Amino acid sequence: MSKYNFKEIEKKWSQRWAEEPVNPSGTDKPKYYCLDMFPYPSGNGLHVGHWRGYVLSDVVSRYKLLQGYEILHPMGWDAFGLPAENYAIKTGTHPAVSTEESIKNIKRQVNDIAALYDWDKEVNTTDPSFYKWTQWIFVKMFKEGLAYEKEMPLNWCPSCKCVLANEEATNGVCDRCGSVVTKKNLRQWMLRITKYADRLLNDLEGLDWPEKVKKMQSDWIGKSYGAEIDFPVEGTEEKIKVYTTRPDTLYGATFMVLSPEHPLALKITTADNKEAMEQYIFDASTKSNVDRMTDKSKTGVFTGSYGINPLNGAKTPIWVSDYVLADYGTGAIMCVPAHDERDFDFAKKFDIPIIQVISKDGKEQELTEAYTQPGIMINSGEFNGMNSEEAKKKVPDYMEEKGFGKKTVNFKLRDWVFSRQRYWGEPIPLVHCEKCGTVAVPEDQLPVLLPEVESYKPTDNGESPLAAIDEWVNTTCPECGGPAKRETNTMPQWAGSSWYFLRYCDNHNDKELASKEALKKWMPVDLYVGGIEHAVLHLLYARFYTKFLYDIGVVDFEEPFTRLFNQGMICKKSSKDGKLYKMSKSMGNVVSPDETVDAYGCDSLRMYELFIGPPELDSEWDDNGIDGIFRYLNKVWKFVDEYKDKIIEPTAETEFARNKLISVITQRLEALTLNTVISGFMEYTNAIIANSKKLNGVDKKTLDDLAVLLSPFAPHIAEEIWEVLGHNESVFKQKWPEYDESKLVVNTVKVAVQINGKVKVTIEIAKDEPKESALEKAKQALGDRLKGDIVKEIYVPGRIVNIVAK
RNA sequence: GCGGACGUGGCGGAAUUGGUAGACGCGCCGGACUUAGAAUCCGGUUCUUCGGAGUGCGGGUUCAAGUCCCGCCGUCCGCACCA
Secondary structure: OOOOHHHHHHHHHHHHHHHOOOOOOOOOOOOEEEEEOOOOOOOOOOOOOHHHHHHHHHHHHHHHHHHHOOEEOOOOOOOHHHHHHHHHHHHOOHHHHHHHHHHHHHHHHHHHHHOOOHHHHHEOOOOOOHHHHHHHHHHHHOOOOOOEEEEEEEEEOOOOEEOOOHHOOOHOOOOOOOOEEEEEEEEEEEOHHHHHHHHHHHHHHHOOOOHHHHHHHHHHOOEEEEEEEEEEOOOOOOOOEEEEOOHHHHHHOOEEEEEOOHHHHHHOOOHHHHHHHHHHHHHHHHHHHHHHHHHHOOOOOEEEEEEEOOOOOEEEEEEOOOOOOOOOOEEEEEEEEEHHHHHHHHHHHHOOOOOOOEEEEOOOOOOOOOOOOEEEEOOHHHHOOOHHHHHHHHHHHHHHHHEEEEEEEOOOOEEEEEOOOOOOOOOOOEEEOOOOOEOHHHHHHOOOOOOOOOOOOOOOOOOOOOHHHHHEEEEEOOOOOOOEEEOOOOOHHHHHHHEEEEHHHHHOOOOOOOHHHHHHHHHHEEEEEEEEHHHOOHHHHHHHHHHHHHHHHOOOOOEEEOEEOOOOOOEEEEOOOEEEEEHHHHHHHOOOOOHHHHHOOHHHHHHHHOOOOOOOOOOOOOHHHHHHHHHHHHHHHHHHHHHOOEEEOOOOHHHHHHHHHHHHHHHHHHHHOOOHHHHHHHHHHHHHHHHHHHHOOOOHHHHHHHHHHHHHOOHHHHHHHHOOOOOOOOOOOOOOOOOHHHHOOOEEEEEEEEEEEEEEEEEEOOOOOHHHHHHHHHHHHHHHHHHEEEEEEEEEEEOEEEEEEO
């Protein structure tokens, strides 16, 4: 008897597939585009956690292949970024060199997965033939007025020495390195993503994405409906525009607050408050995001001026406080302490009057905290007695009529800070000319190549290392031919990944980013698999890019990713403190796929990656867990070896087992409950083996179908078994087996018999046993355990008998 | 603070969506084979005082609840003064 020699089998088939790909391109079959989020080619290589998503997407790809689709399942490298650059600073190695080495190593590891990747379709964001088009898209955005330069206080990471987009600085820390982000006033390139806010929000609805991700995006976009209202400043010509979502509370406004950055903050401050105000504004400007967020105690300084409430003429003191954000709404608010928690805190601290204007029952109460619920309007002149939800609509109408304000919409989403002060990124293809201003590099001169530099070190003054290369910086203006200087900032890491999925469709094209036909054939992506960490960043940017390319007629769809799947992480107990962490070098809990493949083979690792737990949840790596899979594959191997020459005609029971296996695997695979697919394999191959023992043989169809069903999961052993069964053509040229529902019908079923809902015995009866006789048999089986008067009898055919007795 | 998800044996996890809780696997226990071990195979494995009890805790709806409702407790995730 031959042994399951996985090393030999896997070597044999990986060579065979390299010679003759099982997924030929250019067919007229329907398409299926299954995409992995492409990795950053880190020098650390892959661990078994990285495999998880790649195995999942490959299983789906191979399943679709067997269902008759032509598959696009590509892989590439998101290779710009800081680790290679930091390594260059330390060692002097050019990032391009270390990146290439990392790619070579990771590619070797990725090949171990035995995914369907067609390396002819590979993309690399740092390849000039790729970033030419990254720059081209930027030029298009620039020409459409979507890219603009602006000086403003920005998130600055003191460790990366680089500005960060809002999305990269959540919780006030740098997304990449965890350093506390500070503010720095800098002139930077911005992308007008806010122009797309409504579309980015509305189009979420039609996507087959995890609800969690959709919610994170819609929260990030943060649309709110409200009103802008003008408060004249008493004794001046100035007006302060405030934004509020609670116009119904306008009668309760007892003070106003400007953000420290508000242009009027100092201007309307009276002489005796000036010094304190200057100090406060200065302190606020040096406060980090983290401090501003974690310390929620209210501080502020009175300007000495008053605003006039346009609705009732009330005089409201104007304060300056850092709890009001400069870049949201108008940077100024009207404050209603009775109905807003933050305003309540502030009013209590600075002893400002609190006027209740909404009440639960229409009566005024002693408020110990802000009342934020809807209710009945009080103390509100002509609006008294009205429901506050109605007043929310009526007050803005009234204000509009009187010319005091208007209804508006606001978003939390900010424009995208797009320039970075680092070396290893795409140069922004712009030229600054004294005569012509800022000019885009003509499209036929792209790409603007990244030049060689002497030092990769970032500077503290917010300048890119590129700024030091005079011969590169100094150029001629493409418009007037006069002297000009190149833009020295580079693009953020996200630029290439915002459109790379388009390039896979037609990666050798040097005329366009991809041809219309290729895009039409493959896009949009049918299934996109990757980690939840990109819920907002990459996925939001990619959607924005796609919508822009749609608007300029490059693509004919508005959403790039039809279905999204976020796989969970694989964790392992740390050797340091015994607690569960995601795999990382620093926690000492990394399991290398190289060693695992060496010990158990690729097929076992692939199946264990799926078996480890529900694919969308984090799972714990168990060093012994893979043994169970390895035993299973050995068992299958032995079974085929033993029975391949003992072929019998199918019987009702072999047909039942075969059809059951097909139905279970297919249904669970469709639902992507892949952990239960594997347990389904174990359960029903056991049934098949038991049958075969009993009948001393197996029918041919069962063996064949088992090989085909197994092939997306354990491609090598499936292919080998398929050959052993006497077939010449690859198993991947076969059709996914279909099951016959009628073969799954059983005549007798085991039914639980309950007394008062507690199971006492089980009986075997006909599937469609009539109620009368089912109850009769149930009572018989219960015998004298059934006591008291029968109150009710329930019979669910095929399921349960329940007798209620008192 | 606000929002969301989750809580099932020693462990990872199943449960046809209200119908026999613990599938499948790990681990463990026993047996076979073996000089012995490894591997393999077979059997057992929620607890139990053998009456029963049991899906974080307490209530509720129902003939029937892991599943639905209400209230707690705990864990994880997202957002974080967005007016």
